[in-house]
Amino acid sequence: MHNFFKDNDTKTALEAQYEAQKIAFAPIIFQVAKSMRDLGILETLYDNDKLGLTLNEIAKNTNISTYGVKTLLETSLSADIVKVKNKRYHITKTGYFLLKDKMTRINMDYNHDVNYQGLYYLEDAIKNEKPSGLKVFGNWETIYPALSSLPEKAQNSWFSFDHYYSDTAFEEAIQILLKNEPEKILDIGGNTGKFSIKLAQADPNTHITILDLPEQIALAQENISHAQLDDQVDFIGLNILDHTKEIPSGYDIIWMSQFLDCFKEEDIVALLKRVKASMDKDAYVYIMEPLWDKQRFETSAYCIINTSPYFTAMANGYSKMFNSVDMIDYINKAGLHVIEEIDNIGICQSILICK
Template identity: 40%
Template sequence: MQDPVKTAPGAPGALAAPTAPTASSAPRELRFEAQRIAFGPMMFHAAMLLRDLGLLAALKAAHPTGLTASAVAAKAGISAYGARVLLEAGLGMDLVHLAALEDPEGPYRLAPLGAVFLQDPMTRANADFVRDVCYRGMADLGASIREARPAGLEAFGAWPTIYEGLSQLPPKVQESWFRFDHYYSDSAFPAVLPLVFRARPRRLLDVGGNTGRFALQCVRHDPDVQVTLLDLPGQLAKAAENVAAAGFSGRIGGHPLDLLDATQPFPGGFDAVWMSQFLCCFPEEDIVHLLRRGAAALNAGGSLYVLDTYWDRQKTPAAAYCLQATSLYFTALANGTSRMYHSRDLLRCVDAAGLVVEEDVDGLGISHTLFRCRVR
């Protein structure tokens, strides 16, 4: 078993922080980075339009010679003015390059960063999630923090958390939410299946089973396992459609439950209880209750598995940054009380729930961590 407390390179706490400079003494590069933050919301929209209106794709197709601003405008079907303001914003973000500063008409060329923003699947999943799911509600982040509720969710509806309303969100918002969720979870599933099925569990409880994506992988991986999905009725209905379409209705069932009602026990008799990208959706006090209810659902000798991403366990500062930013979605839109956790926070919850971590595996998929727990 690995040491459960680790510090990722570049993560806060890895090195002693230098003394903060005053504004007047700050190096120019620091002041530039501060301006990137100040204008970030505006530049984000410009970057999305450069991508979605086809300006970046037009420059990619014209590489390496590039295109004039007028030619880009014609290919994108927008005015020359619109192309110029977007391309010049792209210069500021280093998404595009200009052949000569003295000729603002161009040609413009796609910069390496622009190619990443255009083509990288992680960046696309993150950017669409931020624009479609998070952006409008993030204006109410302050109210969410002060009132410990997802005030930004009012941009979509009057639900207490996003989970009750997930099946009722506008189609484009749902699409971006699920693409974001699936992008990260799908990367880890192939690596965790052999670890979960090493013990040959016959009955598995998938807590917060969502659309049934992991359950379907389980029944395809092991022909003898039976899976029960535990989730809200709206999510189970969507999962049932997916399960039926895949032809596994006889091996995957659903059990509707309000997961936040600690008085409602989980169904019992399971060899394995699975919680994937799930506990980050709850505050710590609820995590302890959920883990206890999950432990009570286990047969003797069974295991409870927690798969999640922790910002202190990431390989790069960029990965930690993404998780720290995702915490703001949980604050403003999801529930107002949860976040992407430091691994030590979850380990403390595991201990408080009367469980012990028997196996701790990092680096699964996109830097996921798997805790295999047993009842103490």
């Protein structure tokens, strides 16, 4: 387990007070940074970085009032998004990443479009173990059946976030899955079918079954049909949290990608016990999760850890992102054991292969 965040509480009192103020004003900084990006101010600074731009030049280039530009620039100056020399503004390295870094853009859109309003109710969610913030989108028990009904921007940002952190691992994960030439794979929590499509295209001899909520199955069926893979992929619509339902048997591999982080501990253990009961002696379980203590960089660990409040306030009220110690503990409690761990797949994923 990596010792991330080991330098906590090493600041002077004055430095710590400043950090506390950054947290206190964080929502304002966030909105200013997003406005700087979306109103084109960061782009025009980037395009003119050699000489920089004056306040009036920025206002003219972006067609925004000098008042508006100055308000955004001064907050951005305090947040190290811009710097000023001889009354001419330049973009900083932080500003560059806000503008050009794909991960930063996806994270910002996700937090703005999906989480921002709902996180106002985080305290209620913590107390009640219910996604109290989800009410900003409608009356659902969890976000998962609501995904196909979310406003377009929220839906696009949710799927962009979800796919970004998993898709970069797909090619390598598929090679790992196909190493032992499985004939039948059960994709539990197959979501839109994106992974199953790539898996089916990689090996036409592998048959895949996607098991998910009926609402998600409808999306997956549409995508599978569009990819002309109906003969290679089939579907089971099932509420996986109904622990009275058996997991179908007869599969060489049971695959779960960024799926178990959707549930609380007791449901994870109960689900894995049902998976175990469906397995014959030659079957394997492959679990892919972004385990925060297995990251190469502290930045990745930071992003993963800070996804957990989304689960609390918006998704279901009770799940979170894992470290490897907790995940392996759940696996062992279900009567399974990890025979191989493969880390650093894609941006942030680990695969635990279990028997």
